[in-house]
Structures are given as structure tokens and as C-alpha cells.
Amino acid sequence: MPDGTDLLCIRPRGVLRGAVLTLVFTGVLATAAATGSLPRQDPAAERPGASPGAGQRPEDRAPVDSAALRRAAAAAMADGKSGKKAAEEFVSRSGDRWGAVYDKREYEEFEQALDGAYTGVGLSAGRAAGDRVRITRIQAGGPAARAGLRTGDRLVSVDGRPVDGLSVSEVVALLRGDGVPGSSVALRVERGRTAWTQTLRRARLATDPVSVRRLDDGAVLIRVEAFTKGVGTRVRDAVRKAPAGAGVLLDLRGNAGGLVAEAATAASAFLDGGLVATYDVEGEERAVYAEGGGDTERPLVALVDGGTMSAAELLTGALQDRGRAVTVGSRTFGKGSVQMPSTLPDGSVAELTVGHYRTPAGHAVDGRGITPDLTAGERAEERARTVLSGLGGGS
Numbered sequence: 001m002p003d004g005t006d007l008l009c010i011r012p013r014g015v016l017r018g019a020v021l022t023l024v025f026t027g028v029l030a031t032a033a034a035t036g037s038l039p040r041q042d043p044a045a046e047r048p049g050a051s052p053g054a055g056q057r058p059e060d061r062a063p064v065d066s067a068a069l070r071r072a073a074a075a076a077m078a079d080g081k082s083g084k085k086a087a088e089e090f091v092s093r094s095g096d097r098w099g100a101v102y103d104k105r106e107y108e109e110f111e112q113a114l115d116g117a118y119t120g121v122g123l124s125a126g127r128a129a130g131d132r133v134r135i136t137r138i139q140a141g142g143p144a145a146r147a148g149l150r151t152g153d154r155l156v157s158v159d160g161r162p163v164d165g166l167s168v169s170e171v172v173a174l175l176r177g178d179g180v181p182g183s184s185v186a187l188r189v190e191r192g193r194t195a196w197t198q199t200l201r202r203a204r205l206a207t208d209p210v211s212v213r214r215l216d217d218g219a220v221l222i223r224v225e226a227f228t229k230g231v232g233t234r235v236r237d238a239v240r241k242a243p244a245g246a247g248v249l250l251d252l253r254g255n256a257g258g259l260v261a262e263a264a265t266a267a268s269a270f271l272d273g274g275l276v277a278t279y280d281v282e283g284e285e286r287a288v289y290a291e292g293g294g295d296t297e298r299p300l301v302a303l304v305d306g307g308t309m310s311a312a313e314l315l316t317g318a319l320q321d322r323g324r325a326v327t328v329g330s331r332t333f334g335k336g337s338v339q340m341p342s343t344l345p346d347g348s349v350a351e352l353t354v355g356h357y358r359t360p361a362g363h364a365v366d367g368r369g370i371t372p373d374l375t376a377g378e379r380a381e382e383r384a385r386t387v388l389s390g391l392g393g394g395s
Contacts, residue, residue, distance in 0.1 A: 066342040073344045083346035143200040156188035223251040227258025227311045232265025239269040247299035247393015257310025276318040279357035299393030300325040309333040317359030327372035328384040336365030
């Protein structure tokens with residue numbers, strides 16, 4: 001998907017009356033826009049913002065006052081200043097880690113990213129040891145791939161600005177730049193003992209977030225990189241077309257999230273209705289349910305890691321809590337907050353955290369993540385295939 005952690009947020013349509021709900025999913029956007037990431041954790045995935053105070057649980061923080069935010073932006077505009085900048089400062093002071101403010105063009109880019117298109121360089125970035133940033137994925141045929149960049153390369157700076165210590169969302173913002181196809185961005189890259197500066201031109205890129213293939217043992221591998229529009233139906237179709245008795249390995253590693261509705265539809269492929277998650281919006285509890293008619297008998301193993309975020313964690317939690325899948329890999333990211341958009345006087349849009357979601361068993365995800373049933377590192381896929389075979393999912 002998009003640049004690397006140019007994040008993508010998710011926003012569930014129709015879940016909240018008269019409003020669009022967002023669940024951040026950081027990675028997809030980033031990737032997507034690889035520089036130009038999907039903005040929004042559904043709007044923007046990892047946007048700059050203060051972390052929760054020491055000892056305070058993310059879900060206990062009071063939501064940002066959207067009315068006060070609009071007043072601050074309006075007051076700045078009345079003084080001849082930037083309403084968007086005033087809103088950004090307001091959100092930063094609020095401690096809303098996932099809050100973000102987008103101008104009209106940025107928000108449109110985010111919308112397009114949810115359709116599987118973005119402007120970027122075609123790379124995904126993630127945090128490595130020592131606050132360093134490394135390239136975690138390269139999109140085939142994109143500017144980064146054509147320039148010879150590789151997964152594992154260290155990203156030192158973007159347009160001369162060092163990226164060590166920056167949040168993923170900030171790196172994504174630098175990669176995205178103005179989001180104009182053809183604009184250039186200079187990346188300082190290290191590979192082993194070699195370092196060089198590579199200038200890339202952003203391009204309009206399309207992503208295919210779902211891939212399906214038959215494994216040697218007869219099982220079916222379904223990899224989902226992001227929950228953009230239509231992904232839930234594609235997962236459900238893939239399960240329905242799988243040979244009778246064949247197990248499914250659902251690979252959610254590196255999935256930065258996306259639309260809640262798409263994650264719920266994907267859950268419907270494996271569940272016969274029932275609860276997927278609960279979430280609160282300004283103190284009022286809501287729920288997300290799967291549709292009936294899913295395949296509840298086919299052996300299923302879900303692969304997750306530290307890059308599994310937001311909507312992908314929502315799906316993981318539902319499958320794990322309801323005993324539908326064995327989860328294998330490493331602890332997920334821990335992005336379980338819900339964002340909702342608020343239009344400001346100058347036309348920009350603020351995505352503010354309004355609540356947090358929980359798994360069917362009531363477990364909070366934000367700041368905690370989900371611990372898989374079986375912990376596995378570099379050989380996670382091999383372990384997952386062994387588990388699936390033991391469940392009767394292989395030939």
C-alpha cells in the first residue's frame with residue numbers, strides 16, 4: 001500500500017447517525033501516499049500529537065471539544081491568521097494522539113486513497129530499533145521500485161529533514177509533500193555501509209490490497225494489506241470460492257487499517273452474524289455486527305504483527321475472542337481509537353478522537369494491541385501453516 005506509513009485511517013460510513021466515523025489506520029495511508037499517505041486514520045494515520053499522560057489509559061482521556069476547536073479556528077481567521085494552523089495547534093495541545101487537520105486537497109487525497117489510489121513514491125516505512133526509520137515495503141512498478149530502493153533500507157532524511165525520532169505520521173507527511181504527481185522528493189538512504197541521496201518523483205499509484213493464492217498443501221492464503229472500499233466483499237468471495245475443506249491463512253501483517261464497514265464485511269466471511277466490536281462515541285456505546293451466513297467450519301489461522309492496526313485489529317479481535325481463528329505472530333500495534341471529522345470555517349477538516357473500540361470480550365485495544373494465541377517471529381508464516389495443517393486445513 002502506500003507509503004509506509006503514510007497512514008491510512010478508516011472511517012466507517014453509516015455507523016454513526018449523520019456522521020462519518022473514523023478509525024485510524026496508520027499504515028495504509030502512509031503507504032498509499034507514500035508519500036502522500038492516506039490521510040486519516042481515516043484520516044490520517046499516525047499524525048503528530050501528544051501521547052497520553054503517564055499512567056493514563058488512552059480510553060480515559062476526555063475527547064477534544066470540537067466546538068471549541070471551531071471557535072479557535074474562527075478566531076484566528078478573524079485576526080487574519082490561518083484557521084488550519086490554529087486548529088493544528090489546538091489538536092496538538094489537546095493530547096489527541098490520532099487527531100489531525102487536513103486542508104481540502106489533503107482530505108480529497110485521503111478519500112481517493114480509500115478507493116485504492118494515492119499519490120506517492122510507492123514505499124512503506126516503519127519504526128525500527130533506536131527510533132530509526134526503515135523501508136518496510138516497496139510497491140512494484142512505483143518510483144521507489146524503479147529507483148532500486150529495497151525493503152530494509154534505512155530512511156535517514158526526507159528533503160533534508162532527518163526523520164529519526166519523528167512519528168510515522170510526520171514521516172508520511174514529509175513523503176507526501178504537496179501530493180502533486182510529478183513533484184520531487186529527495187530521500188537520504190542507507191544500506192549497510194553505503195549512503196546516498198535519491199530523488200524521486202511522486203506518481204499517481206493504484207494498489208491492490210487483496211491477493212489470493214493456493215499453497216502447496218492445498219490451503220488458501222488471503223493477504224489483506226488495507227481495508228479500502230470493496231475489500232470486505234473480496235475477502236468473502238475468496239472464502240466462498242476456496243475448495244471445500246481447504247483451510248484459510250488470513251495474512252493481516254502490516255495492515256494499517258481502513259474502513260470499519262469493510263473489516264466487518266470481512267468478518268462476515270467467517271462468522272454467522274454476531275458481535276464484531278463495540279465502541280463508544282462521546283460516552284454512548286455502539287456496536288458493529290457481522291452479517292449472517294459466513295463459513296464457520298473452515299479451518300482458519302490469522303497472521304498478525306506489530307504493523308497490524310486499527311480496522312485490522314478490530315477483525316483480529318473478533319476472530320480471536322469468538323474462537324473462530326487461531327492467531328499467530330506478534331502483538332499488534334494497538335490503534336483502537338475512533339475518529340470523527342469536523343469541518344472548520346475555512347473548509348479544512350479536523351479528524352478528532354471521539355472514543356475507543358473494544359473486542360467482543362470487552363478487551364481494549366488502544367495502547368495495548370492484541371496478543372496472538374501463538375507468538376512467532378521471523379518464521380511466523382511457517383508456524384501458521386503448521387497450525388493450519390494441524391486444524392485439518394491442508395491436504
